[in-house]
Amino acid sequence: MASVPSLASSVEQRVSDALASALPEAGAADPLLRRSDRADFQANGILALAKKAKANPRELAATVLEGLDKSGVIKEVEVSGPGFLNITVSDEAIIRTLAARAADDRLGVPLNGSAGTTVIDYAQPNVAKEMHVGHLRSAVIGAAMVEILEFTGEKVIRRHHIGDWGTQFGMLIQYLLEHPHELDHKGGDEEASGEEAMSNLNRLYKASRALFDSDEEFKTRARARVVDLQAGDPRTLELWQRFVDESKIYFYSVFNKLDMDIQDPDVVGESGYNDMLVETCKLLEESGVAVRSNGALCVFFDEYKGPDGNPTPLIVQKSDGGFGYAATDLSAIRNRVTDLAATSLIYVVDARQSLHFKMVFETARRAGWLNDGVKAVQLAFGTVLGKDGKPFKTREGETVRLVDLLDEAVERATAVVREKAEKVGLTEAEIVENGQYVGIGAVKYADLSTSAARDYKFDLDQMVSLNGDTSVYLQYAYARIRSIMRNAGDRKPVAHPELELAPAERALGLHLDGFGALIEEAAADYAPHKLAAYLYQLSSLYTTFYADCPVLKADTPEQVENRLFLCDLTARTLSKGMALLGIRTPEKL
CATH class of the missing domain: 3.30.1360.70 (Arginyl tRNA synthetase N-terminal domain)
Structure with missing residues (x-):
């Protein structure tokens, strides 16, 4: 349509x-x-x-x-x-326009006539390391942008640029070689749970680090193993792959808790660009974009200076021949533009890496890998803060484990759902399921309702509140509408353009009419927080409508049908909008 x-x-x-x-x-x-x-x-x-x-x-x-x-x-x-x-x-124009939206599966949201191919780089955990609160924003913001862009017609290619390469693997692989059963699963050939996989990796990391720090001979063997890894030694690569596979079991379990779908082909880590690094450096040096400085291959920029007033270079290759992050990031740009035919590159990465990405993008432009037909954007995000306004830590000052944070959110939300369960007739299974939806939705919405560039406070008490700008408030508005629809019996939603509208009906209708323009804006600006703000206002306007305009007890059958129509379109818009943010809408709450 x-x-x-x-x-x-x-x-x-x-x-x-x-x-x-x-x-x-x-x-x-x-x-x-x-x-x-x-x-x-x-x-x-x-x-x-x-x-x-x-x-x-x-x-x-x-x-x-x-x-x-x-x-x-x-x-x-x-x-x-x-x-x-x-x-x-006119009231008639409002209802006629909304009726046309309601007749469309896309709710009247237009497809972008100039849609292209976007590669979005988000959710980038590190192999053999635990995911913490700092990994939350990239995953949540990136997943929402994937959904929003795909809904507008963009071809989206997901990339999870996991940290799966580097000198630390020499230590880990050498230890595993000498202690071959450290990553074995308790259940034999059965796949481990995410917790068991991370437990194995944590134990091995601590043991190998202790040996590396105390045993010079082991340290020598570990450093030699890095050389073997970089040279592509088959046995070394086989053990490296075990770390990657074990880490993926853990990653996927965390992403599953977040209600996010991560597919294996989308996981292309640092190692995926190894074969391109030498050529990337050669092309940069031969074109004069990069020059040798004290043995290192560097790109200089007049506009970026260090505290000493000297230009801050982007180091592509170190003086010892090793490759920096820049070499991998520049190779990834070459791959994404040339092989994947991307017209847009989005990097959902911490704002503290902004200088790095400015220099990488400018280098790629100088080299001709980025041109007028391809834009590269860092969707930079701020820090997750505790209630005290400082970076979120445990009481012991440790970084908060992401699984602990998500489990606590679900636990709190389940308690909130349980309080209302008897009133709405929820079974125990529905309480548990809704607790998951509300808890994970609360975490995602708190993140997405804040402009990505800003820091935000992580306050679970506020996040699972039924009042205020929370996902629970939105989910509750949706569930309330579904309850009305169930109680409507034989009465169906029907648009009646001939009816005069009450002020609350007009306000709700005009806001519903803005959904398409809002989605276009959120996609163009890479701003999921604008969608969150729209949905919160929609829920607030619906709450006023619900209080001012009796639905099933309206004065005439036509008015009942028209108000059911407004309810139904509001529910569909809420459900679609929340789904684009990665948040579920329970039928009962």
Whole structure:
């Protein structure tokens, strides 16, 4: 089905046409249409156009008003202030437009006509290391952006650039070679749980580190093993692969808790670009983009200087011949642009790495790997803070394990669900399931309702509250609607454009009409927090509607059907919007 024009776009087009007639020399002028408290919309563009044309703005506004096509959409218009147009649409236009949205599986959200291919790099844990609270934001923000972009028609390729290479593996592999059963599973050939896999890896890491620090001969053997790994020695690679596989068991168990789907082909770690590193360096050096400085291969930038005032270089290859992160990141760009035909690259990475990515992107541009047809963006995110406003730590000052945080969120949420369970008739299985949905939803929403670049406080008490800007509030609004629909019996949702709408119905309807434009904006700006804000406002407007406008006890059968129609479209919009954020909407709560 073709996308459904919103009321805003219909009004904007009509004002634009009237402006073109009143002031032909202005061409296709933007009326600067905005939602307004004084009417449904306000056109603010006349002032600037009048100034440019040396015309009286109120007189120009009156001429525009005279030529405005009001048929079928606009109920009334008034000139306000120095030349604003306050525009009120008809109740009939609201319901007709919403009915067209409701008839579309996509809720009238348009597909992006210029969609391309986006490679999004997110959720990047490290092999043989435990995931902590610092891994949360990349995973949650990245997964939401994947869903939002795919919904607008973009081809999205997921990449999980896991840390699976480096000198630390010499120590780990050598220890495993000398203690071959350290990663064996208790259940024999059966796959371990995520907890057992991480326990194995933690135990082996601590034991190998202790030996590395205390035994010079082991340290020598471990360093020689790094050379074997980098040279591609088959036995060494086989043991390295065991670490990767064991870590994946653990990673996937954590992502499963987060209700995120991570597929094996999407996991392409640092090792995936090893074969390209030498060529990347050669191409940079031969083109003059990178130069040798004290034996290291560096790229210099006039605009990035260190505390001493000297330029801060991007080190692509160290003086000992080893490769830095830059070599891997630049090789990944070459692969993603050339082999995957990406038109956009998004890196969901901590804001503290911003300088690194600025230098990497600029280097890739100088080398010609990024051009006008490809954009690269770091979707930088801030830090997760504790209630005290400091980086989130345990009482002992340790980094918080991600699984502990998620388990506690589910535990708290399950307690909240259990309090209401008897009233809504939940079984024990539904309490447990809803506790998962509410707990994980609470964690994701707290993250996604904050602009990615900002830090945010992790406060579970607030996150699982039924009041305020929380996912539980949104989930509860959805469940309330589903309860009304179940109680409606034979009465069905039917749009009745002929009915006069109450103020709360109008406000809800106009907000529902903005869903398509909002999704386009969230996708274009890589801003899932804008979708979260829209859904919170939708739930708030629905709460007012629910209080002011009886649904099943409305005055006439037609009014019951029309209000059921508004309920149903609100529920579908909430469900779709929450799904794009990676959050489930329980039918009962």
